[in-house]
Amino acid sequence: MDRIVGTSLASEAFERVVEAIISGEFEPGQKISEAELARRLGISRGPVREALHRLEGRLVSRVPRIGVRVISFGQTELRQLYYLREALEGMAARLAAEFAPDNFVDELEALLLRDSSDIAESGQSVYRQRSPDEDFHIAIARASNCENIQRILLNEVYYQLRIHRLRSSRKPGRADQALKEHFDIIAQLKARNPGAAEEAMRAHVRAARESSLSVMS
Amino acid sequence: MDRIVGTSLASEAFERVVEAIISGEFEPGQKISEAELARRLGISRGPVREALHRLEGRLVSRVPRIGVRVISFGQTELRQLYYLREALEGMAARLAAEFAPDNFVDELEALLLRDSSDIAESGQSVYRQRSPDEDFHIAIARASNCENIQRILLNEVYYQLRIHRLRSSRKPGRADQALKEHFDIIAQLKARNPGAAEEAMRAHVRAARESSLSVMS
DNA sequence: TTTTGGTAAACTGTTGACAGTTTATCGGGC
DNA sequence: GCCCGATAAACTGTCAACAGTTTACCAAAA
Structure with a gap:
């Protein structure tokens, strides 16, 4: 500085x-x-x-x-953070499925395919300030077109998640699983099925939560 | 001042x-x-x-x-506020159904019964800084035991809702309907059914949203 | 050696003042 | 009469200094 x-x-x-x-x-x-x-x-x-x-x-x-x-995270705080995230991102996915412009899903899919090739060629070792996973979630938060939710996700949730991610290892195999779940979400967005999109996103966040909590002592 | x-x-x-x-x-x-x-x-x-x-x-x-x-509300902002509220209060109800102590639902029910008699005897004309409806929702937010969600609801959502409520009339009959929905939520909390409690809460918030938006020009 | 008490440094909360920008007012030109 | 530009007031952003509290340190007593 x-x-x-x-x-x-x-x-x-x-x-x-x-x-x-x-x-x-x-x-x-x-x-x-x-x-x-x-x-x-x-x-x-x-x-x-x-x-x-x-x-x-x-x-x-x-x-x-x-x-x-x-701020410092205990298991309790991290769990609560994931609850908040599940609620907000679930709604964001619902709104995106309902209202996002037609070309959005295509761009999101392109983003995801680019990221998956990144993973394939370089493993998890790449250090990026914004992970591919985070890019995906940010894109959906933006597409929700809901400023409240967007603001809280971008300015609070993702920041706090990064604090935690930077300092704790991730479960092996989680990245591959997460990628599959991302494609699930995309499929529901493409189908314009708000309820299913929300549930897919929430399942994804829950899986991430359990993965994070399990590696945390 | x-x-x-x-x-x-x-x-x-x-x-x-x-x-x-x-x-x-x-x-x-x-x-x-x-x-x-x-x-x-x-x-x-x-x-x-x-x-x-x-x-x-x-x-x-x-x-x-x-x-x-x-801040000033247009229809867009109000709608987005209700999206945020639906997501957060839905999750709060889910967490309350799952983790709240046994006596919580009883106290909540007592609160609701007291409020319903208030409505019966004095109509909607009572001016209270915190409405009975708001008390109900605050109680559930607290019972969620999730500080993140609680903080956002108490410090942002409910404040903004009050700004709007103070300045716009409510739809006639909405209070009675809301009371019924509150009892629905209580029933699901009592049954310790997280999914149903969340859905009941979300339905309630959606109904409130449509009511608010419909009276708004 | 450990505990305790007192002193000093560091820090937060608050204030008033200064600089540059925005906004309002007013007079002149069309 | 209406629009436009210049001047003045008001306001935000920033700074340095002061007051009271907290924290750290050190010496003396147990």
Whole structure:
């Protein structure tokens, strides 16, 4: 992290902190000092405070008069995160099946085929800031055309999932299984069957949940 | 609104603004000036800024370099709010059916019976800051024991719904119908049937959605 | 060696001021 | 009478400093 020059200092600081947390520079549970962060970014505490407040409840938790810490996951928190995700993504898939434009599913399928070849040729070892899986889910969240749901998924759920994913191994074979489930979802989207699309997505999220929880001690 | 004396000025300001928006003192679409609000509350702009930032995306929308406005609802936004609500409350009902303690349903039923007598004796004309309907839904959100979902429902969805409810009339007969649907939900919670509880809740939310949308021009 | 008490540093909450931008007002031109 | 541009007021973004609290450290006592 080096000095800030861009547009709005607060927004810039916000993205820097997100980046630092997502990338692992800031560990879960670590305290973030306003003053020190302001020094490192070369700005005053005002915009930093603003940025940290925007992250509250999403990536950091705040204790009055004490400070801000990066959120940390126990099994309980992770399970609850998956409940939220199942509800939101299920609805997103339903709405996408109902309202998304015709060419959407084709593009989504193309995205998926490209990703599956990636997996085939390089295994799971590739480090990407946004995984193919995440791209797929983001595309559906966008296609839901529901700003509320989209916002919560993009700004809270996926961020928190990345914190967890970066630090815990995945179950072997899960990627292949996930790919199959993705194709299930696509099939229901293509059929314009909202109920089935929702259920396919929810089954996929539930499977991901059990996989994540099982590798977690 | 008068001068602030309490604990944390920012939190105090936050609640004052929420109160002002919910109660109708601040109209939807109205611009909120940081400076003027700070003057009215007798504090400096710092805590006010903080409070308004915490409200961003929930009760106000911010445009850089211009300011914050109270969110305003079109049909599109209201519909999307109900989509979000259906997803979250459906999952909340499912979790409540699965995990809520045994005495929860009894208390919920007692709450509902008390409310139904309220309706019978005084019609819909009673003005309460929290409606009986809202109490019912809040109780289930709490019983879901899922902090994520609870937080979004309590801090975003219900606030936004109140903004809308306060300003638009309800369809005649809807209260009675809603009460019946509430008893349906209770029945499924009592039966500890997660899937049916979720579907009953979702049907209830969908009915509320159609009712709200139909009275909206 | 461990515990306890006190002091000092660090940090959060808050304030008032400054800079640049947006918005409103008002006078002139068509 | 209506539209347009210049000036002024208001406002947001940012900063540096102050006050009160928390935390860390260190020395003295058990």
